[in-house]
Amino acid sequence: MKESTHSPETAERPGFQAWWSTRTGHWVALAILALACAGLIFGQLSSLGVWKPWEADEIRIAREYAQQDAPASVESGAEADESPENAQADAPAEDHKSSADATPEPNWVTPTLDGKPVARPLLKTWVLAATVGEPAELGDYKIGELELSARLPFAVAVFLLILATFAWIRRYFDTWTALICAVAFTTTPAIFLGVHTLSSEMLFVVLSSASIMAFFELSRSETARARWLWGATLGVMLSLSFLEQRYFGLLSPLAVIIAYCVTELPFEQVARARENPSGVSSLLSRLDIGLAVASLAGAGAVVLWGLNRSAAATGETLFLPHVLQWMALLIPGFILLAGAFIGRKSSAGRALFSAPMLLALAMCALVVGVITQSYGAANPMRMLDGEIAGNIPLFSFLLENHLSGSSPAEKHMYFAMWIREIGFSLIPWVALAPLGIGYLARAARLHDEDDAPLQNIMAASTSLQRLLLVWSFITVAVVALASAFGHFYFPAYLPIILGAGLMLGDAKFFTRARLESLTIVAMGFVAITIIMMLGKDLERFPDRFMEPYLAMQEELGLPEDYAFGSTLKAIKYGWMILLATFYFGLVSWAGLTLRSLRSAPKRFADWRAARKDGAANTPDAAPEAPFYRQAKAKAAYRQESGPLARLAALFELPTTWSAWVLLAALLTAGVFLYKFAPDQSHHLSERGIFEAYTEIAKPGEKLYRYGISGSKGSVYLSDVESISKNDAFVKEFDSDSRYFVIIPRDKLAAVNYDIRGRFKRNLPVLDAKSSKLLLVSNQLEDGEEQQNYIADAIIEDPKTFTPPIPLQFADKGKIRHPTFDNSLEMIGWDIDGKPSDGSFPVFARGDSAKLTFYFRAKRRVPSSQKIFMHVDRSGSRLHGDHDPVNGEFPTNFWLPGDIIKDEYSLSIDSYASPGVYTIWLGFYNGSKRMKVTPAQASDKDNRVRVGQFIVGG
Numbered sequence: 001m002k003e004s005t006h007s008p009e010t011a012e013r014p015g016f017q018a019w020w021s022t023r024t025g026h027w028v029a030l031a032i033l034a035l036a037c038a039g040l041i042f043g044q045l046s047s048l049g050v051w052k053p054w055e056a057d058e059i060r061i062a063r064e065y066a067q068q069d070a071p072a073s074v075e076s077g078a079e080a081d082e083s084p085e086n087a088q089a090d091a092p093a094e095d096h097k098s099s100a101d102a103t104p105e106p107n108w109v110t111p112t113l114d115g116k117p118v119a120r121p122l123l124k125t126w127v128l129a130a131t132v133g134e135p136a137e138l139g140d141y142k143i144g145e146l147e148l149s150a151r152l153p154f155a156v157a158v159f160l161l162i163l164a165t166f167a168w169i170r171r172y173f174d175t176w177t178a179l180i181c182a183v184a185f186t187t188t189p190a191i192f193l194g195v196h197t198l199s200s201e202m203l204f205v206v207l208s209s210a211s212i213m214a215f216f217e218l219s220r221s222e223t224a225r226a227r228w229l230w231g232a233t234l235g236v237m238l239s240l241s242f243l244e245q246r247y248f249g250l251l252s253p254l255a256v257i258i259a260y261c262v263t264e265l266p267f268e269q270v271a272r273a274r275e276n277p278s279g280v281s282s283l284l285s286r287l288d289i290g291l292a293v294a295s296l297a298g299a300g301a302v303v304l305w306g307l308n309r310s311a312a313a314t315g316e317t318l319f320l321p322h323v324l325q326w327m328a329l330l331i332p333g334f335i336l337l338a339g340a341f342i343g344r345k346s347s348a349g350r351a352l353f354s355a356p357m358l359l360a361l362a363m364c365a366l367v368v369g370v371i372t373q374s375y376g377a378a379n380p381m382r383m384l385d386g387e388i389a390g391n392i393p394l395f396s397f398l399l400e401n402h403l404s405g406s407s408p409a410e411k412h413m414y415f416a417m418w419i420r421e422i423g424f425s426l427i428p429w430v431a432l433a434p435l436g437i438g439y440l441a442r443a444a445r446l447h448d449e450d451d452a453p454l455q456n457i458m459a460a461s462t463s464l465q466r467l468l469l470v471w472s473f474i475t476v477a478v479v480a481l482a483s484a485f486g487h488f489y490f491p492a493y494l495p496i497i498l499g500a501g502l503m504l505g506d507a508k509f510f511t512r513a514r515l516e517s518l519t520i521v522a523m524g525f526v527a528i529t530i531i532m533m534l535g536k537d538l539e540r541f542p543d544r545f546m547e548p549y550l551a552m553q554e555e556l557g558l559p560e561d562y563a564f565g566s567t568l569k570a571i572k573y574g575w576m577i578l579l580a581t582f583y584f585g586l587v588s589w590a591g592l593t594l595r596s597l598r599s600a601p602k603r604f605a606d607w608r609a610a611r612k613d614g615a616a617n618t619p620d621a622a623p624e625a626p627f628y629r630q631a632k633a634k635a636a637y638r639q640e641s642g643p644l645a646r647l648a649a650l651f652e653l654p655t656t657w658s659a660w661v662l663l664a665a666l667l668t669a670g671v672f673l674y675k676f677a678p679d680q681s682h683h684l685s686e687r688g689i690f691e692a693y694t695e696i697a698k699p700g701e702k703l704y705r706y707g708i709s710g711s712k713g714s715v716y717l718s719d720v721e722s723i724s725k726n727d728a729f730v731k732e733f734d735s736d737s738r739y740f741v742i743i744p745r746d747k748l749a750a751v752n753y754d755i756r757g758r759f760k761r762n763l764p765v766l767d768a769k770s771s772k773l774l775l776v777s778n779q780l781e782d783g784e785e786q787q788n789y790i791a792d793a794i795i796e797d798p799k800t801f802t803p804p805i806p807l808q809f810a811d812k813g814k815i816r817h818p819t820f821d822n823s824l825e826m827i828g829w830d831i832d833g834k835p836s837d838g839s840f841p842v843f844a845r846g847d848s849a850k851l852t853f854y855f856r857a858k859r860r861v862p863s864s865q866k867i868f869m870h871v872d873r874s875g876s877r878l879h880g881d882h883d884p885v886n887g888e889f890p891t892n893f894w895l896p897g898d899i900i901k902d903e904y905s906l907s908i909d910s911y912a913s914p915g916v917y918t919i920w921l922g923f924y925n926g927s928k929r930m931k932v933t934p935a936q937a938s939d940k941d942n943r944v945r946v947g948q949f950i951v952g953g
Helices: 014-019 023-040 054-066 072-079 084-095 122-132 145-172 175-186 189-195 202-220 224-275 286-309 321-342 347-352 355-378 393-399 415-425 433-444 460-485 493-505 507-513 517-540 566-584 586-598 600-613 626-637 643-652 654-684 687-696 725-731 745-759
Strands: 703-705 740-744 765-767 773-777 809-811 814-816 824-831 848-857 866-873 876-879 899-907 915-925 944-951
Touching: 014 654, 023 145, 023 175, 023 654, 054 122, 054 145, 122 145, 122 202, 122 224, 145 175, 145 189, 145 202, 145 460, 145 493, 175 189, 175 493, 175 654, 189 202, 189 415, 189 654, 202 224, 202 347, 202 355, 202 460, 202 493, 224 321, 224 347, 224 355, 224 393, 224 460, 286 321, 321 393, 321 460, 347 355, 355 393, 415 517, 433 460, 433 493, 433 517, 460 493, 493 654, 507 517, 507 654, 517 566, 517 626, 566 586, 566 643, 566 654, 586 600, 586 626, 586 643, 626 643, 643 654, 654 687, 687 740, 687 765, 687 773, 725 745, 740 745, 745 773, 824 944, 866 899, 876 915
Parallel strands: 703 740
Antiparallel strands: 740 773, 765 773, 809 814, 824 848, 848 899, 866 876, 866 915, 915 944
C-alpha cells in the first residue's frame, strides 16, 4: 500500500476526536452513555411481560427455592403440573438420568422445579429468590412490579459492566473510542434484550467479562497495591462465575486468560530481540516444555483410560456416561495446565503465577469446595453391582446447565447454529463484527503496511487488542464443548463488539485503507451482504429475533402471519445506505461525477486545441494507480467548502461517520426494544391478557380460566380459579353480574357456537392481541370494543344481505345457489378492482387479488372442511387452498342460518401466464370432497365455477 504524505485526509480533523478527551467532552460522553443505558438497559424492565415457559420457569424455580425445606421439597412434586409446557420444562433434567432411582436429592445448592432438581444457575436462582421469592396474591398484584424486581439486579450488573468497559477502553485509547465501544455494546440486542429476558445468561456475560478484564489489569499493574486489588477482584469474579455456571463458569475465563498468556510469549520474545539482537535467550525453557508435554500426556492418558474403561459400552456409545464426565472435567484441566507452563514467562504469564493470582484461585477454590462438598454429601454416587451406574450426580451438577423448553440444540449443535445465534444476537453490529475481528488481527502483525518493523507490539493498547482476539475465538471453542452438557449461551459478545468499536474509533486506519480502494470496497460489500442476508431472514422468520435468548427454541408459538413489515425493511435499507455511503464514498463520487460532467465541454475544447497545436502530453514520472488516484481525489473533495462537499465530509469522514453509526444503532435498538419486543411479548407472555382484565374489571368482578391447564406453570394465572364450560358459559352467562374468563384462542369457535345457539349473540371478547389466549366476558359494556374476530366473519342480518356478486345456477327451471353436501350454500362472492363497466378485473403478475366468498350454513357440518381453490387457464394454475376465515372459524362451528364471510388474498405468481383465469372452488377433508349440487354448478370434480379475472402481460 502506498504511503500518502500529502493526502488532505492524513490529519483528518483531529479536533473532533481530541475534543472528547477534554473534561467537557468526557462528561458529555458519560451523559450520552447514561441516557443510552436509561432507555435500553432499564427502559422496558417493567413493561415487557414474563415469557412462558422460559422466564416463568426461572421465577418458579426461584420461588420454590425460597420456600424450600430440604427433604420436604421432594414431596411437593406429588402435585406437579402435568401440562405439556411443564413436561417440556422438566425434560432436560430427566435427559441425563441413567435410571429411575438416580434423581439427586435436593438441598440448599440444588434448585428444583415441582420438587425435581433442575440444572440451573445457582447464583441467578439466589438473586431471583431474594427479589421475587414471595408471590403476590391475585388481588394484590401490581402490573410491572414483578417484572421490574426480577430483572433489575441483572440490569444493574450489565450497567456496571458497560461503565467498566467505557473506563477500560478510555484508559488505553481515548474518550471518543471508549464512547463508541460502550454505546455499541449497549445497543447490541444480546445485551439490552438479554437484560429484559430472564432466561438469558447475562450474569455469566458480566462475570466472565469482568474476570478477564481484571486479569488484564493485574498483568499490567505496576504497584503491589494495585496487583493485590486486582487479584482480589479476580477472585471474587471467578467465584461468582463458578456459582453461575459451575465448571464452565471457571473454564471459560481461565481458558481465555491462559491462551492470552501463551499468545503474548512470541511477541515479547520479538520485542526483546529487537531491543537487544544479541544475548537474548528464549523465554521458553526446556523445563516449561517438559511440564507442558507432561500435562498434555496426562490429557492423552485420560483418553486412553476412558477408552479402556468403556470397552464394555454397548451400542453407539463410545464412552460410559460417568467416564465421559471424568474426561470433560480432566482433559480441559490438563490442557490449561500445559498452556500455563508454556506461557508462564511472558509478562501476562508471570502474573498468572503471582501471589495475587494465587489469592484469586484460593478464593475460588474455597467457594468450589464448599459448594461441591454440600452437594456431594447429599447426592452420593449410584452403584449397581459394585459399578458406578450412569452419571455421577456431583459431576452432573458441575457440568450441566439446561434451559426450559424444547430446543434443537439439545440434540445437535452445528456450527451454522452458533453463527446464526451470534448473528441475530448482534444485529446490526453483526455487519461490522467480522471487520472488527479482522481489525483486531492487525495487533498480531510484526510489520506495518510498508514492511517496517512495528515498535509498539508490546504496548498496552496493542496487547489489549490481542486479548480481545483470543477472547473471541477461545470462547467459541469452550462453548462448543459446553454445548454437549446443555450450555447454549454465548458469553463473549464484549470482545466482538469492542473489535468493531476500536475499528470505528481508528480514523487513521480508515484514512489509510482508503488509499487501497479495493480494500475499503471489499469491507463495504461484506458489511452490506451480512445486513441483507440477516435482514431477509428476519423478514421470513421473525421468531429468530428472540431465538438466541430462548435456547434457540424450535417453536415459539407466534402467529403464522406474524411479520415486522415495513419497519424492518426501513432499518435494513437504512443501514445498507449508511454503509454504502461511507465504504463506497457515494457522496464524494456524486460530487466528482457532477463536476466532471459540467467540465466535460471545456476539457473537450482544451483537448481539441492541444491536438490542433500538436502539443504532446508529458507522461508522469510515476503514474498513480487508478484506485489510488480516485481515493486522493475523493479525499481532496471532502475538504472543500461546497454544500455537497460538506455533506460528503459529514457522512464519509471516519470520525463523523462513526457518530452516525452510533445514532443509527441507538434508533435501531429503540425500535427493537420498544416496537418489536412488545409485539412479540403479546404472544409469548400471559401478562397482556392479565393486564387487560385488571384495567377493565371493577371490584368484585372475578376472573376465571377455562380450558387452560397448568396454572402452576404461570406467574400470572397461578391463583386464577378454573371453571367448567357449563359454569362459564351456560349457568351464569345471562346473569346481571359480570365476570371474566381466559380461554385458549383455538376454543373461541366452539364457545361462540354454543353462545350463539343458546343466547343468539356472539361471545364478548375484550382482548384478542395474543395468539394463544383470549379474555372474554358475559357482558360487553358501553365504550368497550368487541374483539371477537369470528363475529366479524358472520353477517349480522342474513335475511336482508345480498352479496356483491351473487352466484346462481339454473336447476330444473329454478335459480339456485350451489351447495356442498346440501350443508353449505355458496350465495356469492366479490373481488377487488372490479371495473365499473362489468368487464373482468385485471391484475399484474406479482399483485394480490383480494377475494371474498359468502357461504350460508344450511345445517351443521360434522367435520372441519378446508377450501380448495384452483385458478386456471390453459397450461397454468394459481393455487389458493386455505382454511376458511384464516383457520380460526372451522366449518363444523358454523351455525345453521348464518352467513359466513371468508376473505382471502390470492397471490398472482410472477411467472403466471397472461390471460383469462377461471376461479374454481370446493370443500374437502382429507381425500374426500363435498358433493356439489346442482350439476350445472359443478365440473363433475365437485368444483364450483365462481368467476373470472385477467392477468396482464
